[in-house]
Amino acid sequence: MNEQTKFVEIRHAQKSYGDLEVLKDISLTVDRGQIVGIIGSSGSGKSTLLRAINDLDPLTGGEVWLDGVQVNKNLPYRKYEKHINEMRQQVGMVFQHFNLFPHMTARENVTMAPIMLKGLSKAEANKLAEEQLDEVGLLERIDYYPSQLSGGQKQRVAIARALAMKPKLMLFDEATSALDPELVEEVNLVMKKLAEKHMTMIIVTHEMDFASSVCDRVLFMDQGVVVEEGPPEVIFKNPKQKRTREFLRKHLAGAK
């Protein structure tokens, strides 16, 4: 339907909470296999934009397209629910606070949705759980509950859970912000591995080093607009906008 390259397309995204305009006419395209980083200070609308992509926070204006299909279609309630559940199966999401299901083991966290939504048999599901947890280096923790895992391990299980649905696109919302510093690297490594496999990813992050090593493109957001975007070398080393420079200066000062 659409050209191959426009894999994710956001057209004139607008979002308001009452009088507060959180996203102001944002347009963005992401090609298949591309990795896009989003940076910006707290409250600039990064999460809202990311969550609009799988309609977790529906837009008040504009369109989101994924692989030639409009995500936020105008449909009657029931039809829309069916449509959006199908779309969401194709988009993995990783949250700052993991949001693992505490009453399920790592295995069950990973297999629950594939069993329910794709009708996997128990054996198939177990094989899938082993593969996905091995991929994030946690095969030996397969029968642990989240309460028995460290923050970094929880986040890796959360990534495995998202990947088990075989998504076309992965969204990361500050996946390492809630982690102790020594646990950040193990999660970053998993994300880098995904990058090497050419997973399409949109990554909201506070880690400039990570963003510059992984991302093909970086967006700087401020007050609901994309102020500047470009390759990481440009955004981090040689930004054109004053607001970008100020943000980076403050951020780097804060990191020290």
Added chain:
Amino acid sequence: MGLDFSILPKYMDVLLLGCLWTIGITVAAALLSFFVGIFFAVIALYAPWLIKQPFRLIEWVFMGTPLLLQLFLIYFGLVQIGIDLPAFVAGVIGLGLHFAVYNSELIQTAILAVDKGQMEAARTLGLSRGQALRKVVIPQAVRDVIPPIGNNMIALLKDSALVSVIGVSELTLSAQRMIGKTYRPFEFYLAAAALYYIINLSMEWVQRKIERRIAISR
């Protein structure tokens, strides 16, 4: 006439049979109140307005009127409209629905207290709201209310004595019958009290075991 507990062994079989009825009615009513409680909670939180109304009425009846009256209504009242329930079934339904209403209140609060991120994570995977409630939110809410529900179930055990009035030969009624024969109320009521206490302790033991088992998965 002094106290003489030596007559108890002779009638112990009757008391123990009464115990079995009490345990049976308590377990059956507890299970009913648990599952119906979840059902009522889901209706109260998520059903459309029109569907909620009859359940509001049920809730009002079971919360606002004496349990004794409810039992009479179910056992004697329903006969008039052609529903003739065995006393045991009527007792289980009465006790079960009565406590279902209380459990529902607890479960509603617990459902609303489950972290919003749980529903979001489930929806993100592609589950519908109903699927997410069933697999993710409600199981967690239920885990959170095991202790207060356990307390309700012990209240249920004590209230199960009320079904004696519709003729279920549970522990209290068995004791009364033996008293009628022997004119020894103090001995038999004390024996019944001791047996209630033992059932009570076993229920607390089961509750602690469940709590310990789920501690890891919370």
